[in-house]
Amino acid sequence: MSRIIMKNPIAELDGDEMTRVIWRQIKQIVLEPFVELNTEYYDLGLPERDKTDDKVTVEAAEAIRRLGVGVKCATITPNQGRMTEYSLKRLYPSPNGTLRAMLDGTVFRSPIIVPGLKSYIPGWTKPITVARHAYGDVYKAVEMKVPGAGKAEIVFTDANGESRKTIYEFKGEGIIQGMHNRVDSIESFAHSCFEYALSVKQPLWFSCKDTISKIYDETFRETFQRIYDSEYKARFEEAGISYFYTLIDDAVARAVKSSGGFVWAMKNYDGDVLSDMISSAFGSLALMTSVLVCPGGQFEYEAAHGTVTRHYYRYLKGEKTSTNPMATLFAWTGALRKRGEKDAQTELVDFASCLEKAAIDTIISGTITGDMAALYPGEAKVVDCESFLNEIAARL
Ligand code: NAP
Ligand code: MG
DSSP states (O other): OOOEEOSSOEEEEEOOHHHHHHHHHHIIIIITTTEEOOEEEEEOSHHHHHHTTTHHHHHHHHHHHHHSEEEEOOOOOOOHHHHHHTTOSSOOOOHHHHHHHHHTOEEEEEEOOOTTSOOSSTTOOSOEEEEEOOSSGGGGOEEEEEOSSEEEEEEEEETTEEEEEEEEEESSOEEEEEOOOOHHHHHHHHHHHHHHHHHHTOOEEEEEOTTTOTTHHHHHHHHHHHHIIIIIHHHHHHHTOOEEEEEHHHHHHHHHHSOOOEEEEEOHHHHHHHHHHHHHHTSOGGGEEEEEEOTTSOEEEEESSOOOHHHHHHHHTTOOOOOOOHHHHHHHHHHHHHHHHHTTOHHHHHHHHHHHHHHHHHHHTTEEOGGGTTTOSSOOEEOOHHHHHHHHHHHO
C-alpha cells in the first residue's frame, strides 16, 4: 500500500513521561504505516528544555506560527520535586503558558464521544466544547482588606486628569477587589471563538452577566455582538450555524437540558469552573482533547490530560500499562485533518476521519483501556496501550 505524502509539514512537539512513550507508539503503530509524516520536530521533554534553557519551547511556538498547525505531547510543568528529580538548572515556566503567551490563543476543550460509553448526563450525546477566556478578571485582580470605617473608590488617571467612583462607604471591616480586562484581549477571544465554531461547523454560545454588570460584562457582550455582525454573520449563515447570546445562568440551565453539539464561550472564571464540571460529566479526562486556536489562524492540538506520571513509574519497572491513548491520538488526527484542510489535501482529511472511526469502533466493539472499564456498559476486554493501538491499526 502506498503511503499518503503530506504536502506541507506540521510542528511536532514531543513531551514527557508516559505520554512520550504513547507518542512513539501512536506514530509507529497507527500513523507511519499509512502516512509519510512530514513534521518539524521539537523535543519539549524536560531534559531538552533544560539543556536549551527553554529555547526549544520558543522555537516550537515560532514553528507553529510559521507552519499554521502544531501537535503537542503532554509536558511536565516543573515544581521543586521535579527540579531535584531532573537536576534542573532552574524552574522553567509551563510550556503551554509560553506557547499561549507567544501565540495569543484561546483553548477549546472538547470530549471524544463514544456511543454507548456512559456519560454522567445521559442526554449529552454530542460534544460540548468549552472556550475559556484566559486573561484578566479575578485572575489578575488586586485585593485589599478594609480595616474599618472609610470610603473605597475606583480611581482612573490619564492625561485628562482623574475620574473616580465610590465603591462603598464602609462602616466597619470589609474587603475590596479591583478587576480589569482589555478590549483587545476580548476581541481576540471573540475572533478565536467565531473561527473555531466555523471550523467545526457548530453553533457558538456566549454567556455572561450583562444584566448585573452593566459596563464590565456588557463590554464582553457588546464586543462579541459587534464582531459577529460586522465580520462573521454572513459566514455563519453560509455554514448554517448560529451565534447565540444568553445570560450565564440561563445558559447553564439550557446546557443541562441540551443534547450538546455546540461551542460555549465563557469568561475566565465561568470557564474555569464549568470546564471541570463538563469534562467530568463526559466521563474521563483521557477522552478530552484540547486545541489552541490563535487569532492569526494557527491551530495547536493536544490532549487535555498530563503526562500520566503514575503509569510512567510502573512502565519504568517493566510493567505494561493500560494508559488510554485516545486524547493524544485525536490530537494527531486533529492536526493532520487541519493540515489537509489548509492544503486542500482530501486524502489526509479522510485518513484522519478513518483513524478516528477505527479508534471509536475499537472501543464500541469492546476492546478498551482500564480507565474506560467503569464507563463501558457490558463485559469488555481491557488491554494495554500498545495492544489497543494494534487493534485500531488492524481495523484501519
Ligand atoms: P495527569 O497526567 O493527567 O494524570 C492524573 C491521573 O489521571 C493519572 O494518574 C490517571 O489516573 C488518570 N489519567 C490521566 N490521563 C490518563 C490516560 N491517558 N489514561 C489513563 N489514565 C489517565 O495529571 P497529573 O498527574 O496531575 O500530572 C502529571 C504531570 O503532567 C505533571 O508534571 C503536570 O505538570 C503535567 N501536566 C501537563 C499538562 C499538559 O502538558 N497539557 C496538563 C496537565 C498536567 P490513575 O493513576 O488513577 O490511573
Ligand atoms: Mg479549573
